[in-house]
Amino acid sequence: xxxxxxxxxxxxxxxxxxxxxxxxxxxxxxxxxxxxxxxxxxxxxxxxxxxxxxxxxxxxxxxxxxxxxxxxxxxxxxxxxxxxxxxxxxxxxxxxxxxxxxxxxxxxxxxxxxxxxxxxxxxxxxxxxxxxxxxxxxxxxxxxxxxxxxxxxxxxxxxxxxxxxxxxxxxxxxxxxxxxxxxxxxxxxxxxxxxxxxxxxxxxxxxxxxxxxxxxxxxxxxxxxxxxxxxxxxxxxxxxxxxxxxxxxxxxxxxxxxxxxxxxxxxxxxxxxxxxxxxxxxxxxxxxxxxxxxxxxxxxxxxxxxxxxxxxxxxxxxxxxxxxxxxxxxxxxxxxx
Amino acid sequence: xxxxxxxxxxxxxxxxxxxxxxxxxxxxxxxxxxxxxxxxxxxxxxxxxxxxxxxxxxxxxxxxxxxxxxxxxxxxxxxxxxxxxxxxxxxxxxxxxxxxxxxxxxxxxxxxxxxxxxxxxxxxxxxxxxxxxxxxxxxxxxxxxxxxxxxxxxxxxxxxxxxxxxxxxxxxxxxxxxxxxxxxxxxxxxxxxxxxxxxxxxxxxxxxxxxxxxxxxxxxxxxxxxxxxxxxxxxxxxxxxxxxxxxxxxxxxxxxxxxxxxxxxxxxxxxxxxxxxxxxxxxxxxxxxxxxxxxxxxxxxxxxxxxxxxxxxxxxxxxxxxxxxxxxxxxxxxxxx
Numbered sequence: 001x002x003x004x005x006x007x008x009x010x011x012x013x014x015x016x017x018x019x020x021x022x023x024x025x026x027x028x029x030x031x032x033x034x035x036x037x038x039x040x041x042x043x044x045x046x047x048x049x050x051x052x053x054x055x056x057x058x059x060x061x062x063x064x065x066x067x068x069x070x071x072x073x074x075x076x077x078x079x080x081x082x083x084x085x086x087x088x089x090x091x092x093x094x095x096x097x098x099x100x101x102x103x104x105x106x107x108x109x110x111x112x113x114x115x116x117x118x119x120x121x122x123x124x125x126x127x128x129x130x131x132x133x134x135x136x137x138x139x140x141x142x143x144x145x146x147x148x149x150x151x152x153x154x155x156x157x158x159x160x161x162x163x164x165x166x167x168x169x170x171x172x173x174x175x176x177x178x179x180x181x182x183x184x185x186x187x188x189x190x191x192x193x194x195x196x197x198x199x200x201x202x203x204x205x206x207x208x209x210x211x212x213x214x215x216x217x218x219x220x221x222x223x224x225x226x227x228x229x230x231x232x233x234x235x236x237x238x239x240x241x242x243x244x245x246x247x248x249x250x251x252x253x254x255x256x257x258x259x260x261x262x263x264x265x266x267x268x269x270x271x272x273x274x275x276x277x278x279x280x281x282x283x284x285x286x287x288x289x290x291x292x293x294x295x296x297x298x299x300x301x302x303x304x305x306x307x308x309x310x311x312x313x314x315x316x317x318x319x320x321x322x323x324x325x326x327x328x329x330x331x332x333x334x335x336x337x
Numbered sequence: 338x339x340x341x342x343x344x345x346x347x348x349x350x351x352x353x354x355x356x357x358x359x360x361x362x363x364x365x366x367x368x369x370x371x372x373x374x375x376x377x378x379x380x381x382x383x384x385x386x387x388x389x390x391x392x393x394x395x396x397x398x399x400x401x402x403x404x405x406x407x408x409x410x411x412x413x414x415x416x417x418x419x420x421x422x423x424x425x426x427x428x429x430x431x432x433x434x435x436x437x438x439x440x441x442x443x444x445x446x447x448x449x450x451x452x453x454x455x456x457x458x459x460x461x462x463x464x465x466x467x468x469x470x471x472x473x474x475x476x477x478x479x480x481x482x483x484x485x486x487x488x489x490x491x492x493x494x495x496x497x498x499x500x501x502x503x504x505x506x507x508x509x510x511x512x513x514x515x516x517x518x519x520x521x522x523x524x525x526x527x528x529x530x531x532x533x534x535x536x537x538x539x540x541x542x543x544x545x546x547x548x549x550x551x552x553x554x555x556x557x558x559x560x561x562x563x564x565x566x567x568x569x570x571x572x573x574x575x576x577x578x579x580x581x582x583x584x585x586x587x588x589x590x591x592x593x594x595x596x597x598x599x600x601x602x603x604x605x606x607x608x609x610x611x612x613x614x615x616x617x618x619x620x621x622x623x624x625x626x627x628x629x630x631x632x633x634x635x636x637x638x639x640x641x642x643x644x645x646x647x648x649x650x651x652x653x654x655x656x657x658x659x660x661x662x663x664x665x666x667x668x669x670x671x672x673x674x
Contacts, residue, residue, distance in 0.1 A: 115434075128494070130490045134487055156463075160370075164457055
């Protein structure tokens, strides 16, 4: 089987498990409240459908990781659903915190129901994620479920810490590269690492395989974020779906920007003068490129991908699911093979 | 031992367990972020101290319930700390949702750090509560911890549903008594019931004792809330610390108000005309009293207390901790014995 075939096999089962969790844990008497979740998950309301649901990449990684470790992927379904629910809970709250009113082409929960309801709906979805995680005990036993839950909560703490750093960095100009890594580790890499490890735990894999898979996915998450930072400045607008150099316009402190602030007095001067307009964005991106930010960012993404793939190979796993993980990883960081 | 002595024995241990959870699960590298929690918990910052910490009644009930069931109260400490952390997480978010800028005489988290940080800090505290709950497995074993966590998450779902109803009711005028009960069951009674049941689970009590203790605490929570509704209108301002008939001024749809809307056309007319001022509050409270809302509310509180105490007696427990629970319950609903 290849990655495509795994997607086709897993996706309907993931969606079913997600629906069973939301409809099962939130009783019908609260159906009006539950609508905020079924809307956000892309199942109901205006614009519902597969486009509104996201790619479900995180649960796919959980299931592949379980199968790569020789486990039955069905036993990892509660963990797979739980990470997707957790991810979506954090999106609902992030959207309030960042005041973003659209996501995947639709109004965000707070834009539709107000901030107070969105905060509370996020809390509900977090609770559903936890309840779903606990249900892992029915398939894998209590002991395994407890160790999966320990990892899950640790990940939640890292997610909030990453968001804390991200919000704090907006307010200060003295951020350096050293500050950048713990932020994206919390915001992006921790949950991806959690996915790979949950698959391993559900399969009853050894501690060393779990560690290596976790390391692989952590560095994959970092590489993916760095690559995303590159795309946010030099990506093709027809591919990214955003305006050219959009991250420069929004003023995000991404890795090329931090590099530019450290290595280009021309860029630093322009950055300190305030918001960059859409008209200027192209020329500022060019300044950054000439300072080496473009090359440095690609270099970092490649370096992190190499570390990631090395950890993956060290698991010494070898089956179709393992090769599908490799394929998924390289796809995520934009490498062909 | 009596209730006072239990308080003296338990309180320092609860505080220690709470601190170990917050400082233990949130690493030092995030100490700036952690400050939002240690401030909210009343340990740090302006106005820190026992007054800012609240009464810790919920964890006390967990420990008493464990001991009443013949368990070692120390084994229930993680569950006791978890419910208090959960309660405090919900307060941080409620304060944002209700836009309340003071709590226990201090600025709320959002008033101090802004809404975005407060939402995120609440999420962190929820994660810490969950992590603390999982640590119950070290003292009580994985199986018991899983069943405690199932109850805990179900309670979280009820808490958010209660808050959903409360916020929804603010926007509509067609609320009746039938709508009132599920709201306070979620907002107040579910967590108190969870406390008593967690004590029973930690002690390894039988299912029937757990159920009875849960029923006792659920009805105690309802009785307490109804009594609180009474105090919000007819309570002595020198005792409640609020202005006279404060709930009438804020326009809360409490049980005396819902009774008045159903039974007094005079009250209904006044209510429909818009906000009640501080000057009018006394006379409107008198209108409600004459309509029988005062007597009805007291009657309901007493009725619920009786159901609660009957369930407690049906546990057929009989030791010092059991009698302390009785004492605590009657104290909460303002009865001497």
